[in-house]
Amino acid sequence: MxxxxxxxxxxxxxxxxxxxxxxxxxxxxxxxxxxxxxxxxxxxxxxxxxxxxxxxxxxxxxxxxxxxxxxxxxxxxxxxxxxxxxxxxxxxxxxxxxxxxxxxxxxxxxxxxxxxxxxxxxxxxxxxxxxxxxxxxDNYIQEPAYLTGMIAGAMTKSNVIGMVGGYPIPEVNRLMNAFMDGAKEVNPNVKFSVSFIGSWFDPPKAKEAAFAMIDRGADVMYAERFGVSDAAKERKVLAIGNVINTQPQYPETVVASALWHMEPSVDRAIATVKAGSYKAEDYGPYSHMKAGGSSLAPLGTFEGKVPADVVAKVKAREQEIRDGKFTVKVNDGEPKSTM
Structure with a gap:
């Protein structure tokens, strides 16, 4: 409704x-x-x-x-x-x-x-x-964010990635930092341009921030906010999605996305309320990949366009995360540009 x-x-x-x-x-x-x-x-x-x-x-x-x-x-x-x-x-x-x-x-x-x-x-x-x-x-989806960073690090040709966020708060920072770590794993030479627009929903402002980064050489954009993928599409560079999969709207632009699934958290809360067992707790762990609370979106239209060796590395890293053999660092500090 x-x-x-x-x-x-x-x-x-x-x-x-x-x-x-x-x-x-x-x-x-x-x-x-x-x-x-x-x-x-x-x-x-x-x-x-x-x-x-x-x-x-x-x-x-x-x-x-x-x-x-x-x-x-x-x-x-x-x-x-x-x-x-x-x-x-x-x-x-x-x-x-x-x-x-x-x-x-x-x-x-x-x-x-x-x-x-x-x-x-x-x-x-x-x-x-x-x-x-x-x-x-909270959206503890730093694990798939790391995986999308690996893809971005492999796809950039200029070795410059632009990142536009809403506010530099832990919920945003941890995802951006994980993304940056993933990119650096496959491409130690990559540099980042980071900006925050001071709004949770201002697509025109995010778009303008993205344009500025593309003008400075970024050929992959991390779209933490709506508007960034629009700029990437217009300038014919690539974008990485966050929280939702926007590739259907940007089939030639959005390479990969880190997805958040609130269903495990919502379903648990409903069940405990109905049973009379509800209590105050931290639902954060239900956003982890092993709980079904987050995932890496399929490559879709970019299937075959991401180098096969990179796809193999990402799949191997994802399995290690799910098996508990690799832990993505949670860094809530404000990410900084490295340009």
Whole structure:
């Protein structure tokens, strides 16, 4: 369900179903089991659901809805200043499980969770879980990011790779650093141009940043944000996707993508809420490749265009990751240009 042209408050009023006061704050150490067949779930997103990161949560919840496991409502493009109010409205409206991302409203979101201990919260966060009901998750997809870096390092002819990110926060930094490490494994001579646009969703700004890097010699672009692949397509250079597979939209541009799958995290949260066993925990490990939370997209239109020896190296490295024989370093520090 999408409502274009409505403000957040109007969308929320339309989507919220008032189902009693199950989420009101009461003194309790554990969340109850829910006898009904469907868990009532809400999503609260600070960007449009088309944005790649949020789209993975939304897609996983829509799949659960299609199976008949949940009733799902959501609000998108919620401003940080309005986030706490929306959380409270959903909790008081009877939503048993609430997903979202609270990177800019951490303190307020955790205060809301304390006020509604019988509501389960699963939130994108850089910090630890909070007992009894505030779980955290993150896109720990540094493993496939490393593999895409190996491909990028082999495909560049200029030995210059451009990287455009949203903000230099751990969730972005660890993926970019892993990508850079992968590229350097197969090409020690590769250099990187790194830039952050200061926005989670500004395709025109990301596109302009990418143009500038291409003008300085980058022939492969790391598309952490929407807009980068558009620039790469126009200038006829290559791009590497992040979180979602955009090769169908850019068949001659996007070589490979590191994919994030939120289904393991979403399905676990739904199951524990339904069973009455939900507790605050870190869902980060469910984004690892061995948990099915991330993967390397098929080469698709670039099958046969990536050198065979590189494909073999990537497949071997991927198997080592899955077998626990190779660990991709998690580096949350801000990546720097090496030009």
């Amino acid at each position: 999408r409502l274009r042209g409505f403000n957040t408050a109007a969308r929320l009023m339309r989507r919220t179903v008032l189902c009693g006061l199950a989420g009101m704050a009461v003194a309790a150490a554990a969340l109850p089991a829910w006898a009904q067949s469907k868990v009532k779930v809400a999503g609260i997103y600070t960007v449009p659901i088309e944005q790649q990161w949020v789209s993975r949560i939304h897609t996983a919840l829509k799949a659960a809805e299609a199976r008949g496991d949940i009733e799902y409502v959501w609000a998108e493009s919620v401003a940080n200043t309005d986030y706490e109010r929306v959380m409270r409205q959903y909790a008081e409206g009877g939503q048993q499980l609430i997903f979202g991302e609270v990177f800019g409203v951490e303190r307020a979101a955790r205060a809301v969770a304390k006020d509604y201990p019988k509501t389960a919260f699963v939130m994108g966060s850089s910090f630890k879980p909070q007992e009894p009901n505030f779980s955290v998750f």
